[in-house]
Amino acid sequence: MTTARDAAEISAPAKLHGEVSLPGDKSITHRAILLNAMAEGEARISQAGLGADCMRTVQCLRSLGVDIQFLSDTDLLIRSSGSQGMQEPDEVLDCGNAGTAMRLLLGLVAGLDAFSVLSGDASLRRRPMSRVTNPLRLMGAEIYGRNGGENPPIAVNGGRLEGIEFELPVASAQVKSALLIAGMIASGETTIRQPALSRNHTELMLATQGVQIDANGLTLTIKGGQRPNPIDVRVPRDVSSAAFWLTAGAIHPQADLMMPGVSINPTRAGVIDVLRRMGAQIDIIADNNGTEPTAGLRVRSSRLHATRIDGEQVPIVQDEIPILALAATQAEGRTEIRDAQELRIKESDRISTTCRELNSLGANVEELADGLIIEGPTPLNGAVVDSHDDHRLAMCLGVAGLVADGTTTVLGADSASVSYPSFWPELARLSLNSA
Numbered sequence: 001m002t003t004a005r006d007a008a009e010i011s012a013p014a015k016l017h018g019e020v021s022l023p024g025d026k027s028i029t030h031r032a033i034l035l036n037a038m039a040e041g042e043a044r045i046s047q048a049g050l051g052a053d054c055m056r057t058v059q060c061l062r063s064l065g066v067d068i069q070f071l072s073d074t075d076l077l078i079r080s081s082g083s084q085g086m087q088e089p090d091e092v093l094d095c096g097n098a099g100t101a102m103r104l105l106l107g108l109v110a111g112l113d114a115f116s117v118l119s120g121d122a123s124l125r126r127r128p129m130s131r132v133t134n135p136l137r138l139m140g141a142e143i144y145g146r147n148g149g150e151n152p153p154i155a156v157n158g159g160r161l162e163g164i165e166f167e168l169p170v171a172s173a174q175v176k177s178a179l180l181i182a183g184m185i186a187s188g189e190t191t192i193r194q195p196a197l198s199r200n201h202t203e204l205m206l207a208t209q210g211v212q213i214d215a216n217g218l219t220l221t222i223k224g225g226q227r228p229n230p231i232d233v234r235v236p237r238d239v240s241s242a243a244f245w246l247t248a249g250a251i252h253p254q255a256d257l258m259m260p261g262v263s264i265n266p267t268r269a270g271v272i273d274v275l276r277r278m279g280a281q282i283d284i285i286a287d288n289n290g291t292e293p294t295a296g297l298r299v300r301s302s303r304l305h306a307t308r309i310d311g312e313q314v315p316i317v318q319d320e321i322p323i324l325a326l327a328a329t330q331a332e333g334r335t336e337i338r339d340a341q342e343l344r345i346k347e348s349d350r351i352s353t354t355c356r357e358l359n360s361l362g363a364n365v366e367e368l369a370d371g372l373i374i375e376g377p378t379p380l381n382g383a384v385v386d387s388h389d390d391h392r393l394a395m396c397l398g399v400a401g402l403v404a405d406g407t408t409t410v411l412g413a414d415s416a417s418v419s420y421p422s423f424w425p426e427l428a429r430l431s432l433n434s435a
């Protein structure tokens, strides 16, 4: 593999063996930084996933007056006087490509006695924010934005918030988290009803910080006026990043890859279940059973067969759908992915971009309004493909290059650094390892 400008060139290695180095979980890192910044005192975050997205959270919180020091590439020390001591930002809070940073920060700044403006890159400025701004307005925040508060830049005149009862229109962890954060500083009680389960890292972390949240099925209730305690967090390895190697290992004919310390939180690790259901040989070697459970994962070359992904499984695997679609191109039969319309409003329209780019490599993928149909197995042929500046698509196409005939060129390869800055060097190292 060689990287020229913003393109990566990949060809299939004879073998794919070794231990993979993975970043810390992006979702947990955002929360560990933000929720500790809301606490008064000191906290250490180790093994954090400090890709471009989480670095935005760091920068935005510094603009709010939080002292964040780097102890190493992966370890941080946060010193804060809590959300009550935060200052009005002088600059626009630039969330870059990070939807999680923007939505969680909206929940925080809505409750601050401050005027804040949040914006981001071209992709983030297209993404819907009214799912967060509408309930925050109901809580009492004054919010303006493009298209009536739908798109960034978003301006927030924060202040005293009142708890609300709110039914989430979609199973979104970002919206749920924004409302839990706002609800924690509001007066009164906030009740959130979810249509289905989404990742629960915010609930788990707040509980460890001593914040009381009551869960009754899909309904969450948080009392206002609570202050979280600072807690040290050792971030598990990111299962969404592991998904690229789990798929690479399953579809490459000579593969044996190990990934230690990966998050297997059941609201996140659905990709392991789906790949196993498709016939992937994945061993789960239990490791830590804490609030955020982790395990060592081993994957070996496998014969895959088609599957169906729909309904309540979708929120649990949504970030992994592009890479699962690649797995399906190498699986026997017709894979159907439905109920995944939320993919259209991610970093790119992932239904359309995944379909287009996999087909450029010779796959047989059909685009549906809410998903994809993939007929497999189809051999893949190297071609020039485009990441659409979407980190997960860039890495998916890189993995496709590991099994395609000839050379695959991924344009916009650098976007991988949003969540996995060492992805391309790692791909080169594992390919060389086994030449």
Ligand code: S3P
Pocket: 026, 027, 028, 100, 171, 172, 173, 174, 175, 177, 198, 199, 318, 319
């Ligand atoms: C995330 C939640 C998910 C996911 C995103 C990260 C989070 O989005 O797609 O990559 O950390 O809360 P939704 O909240 O839109 O489901």
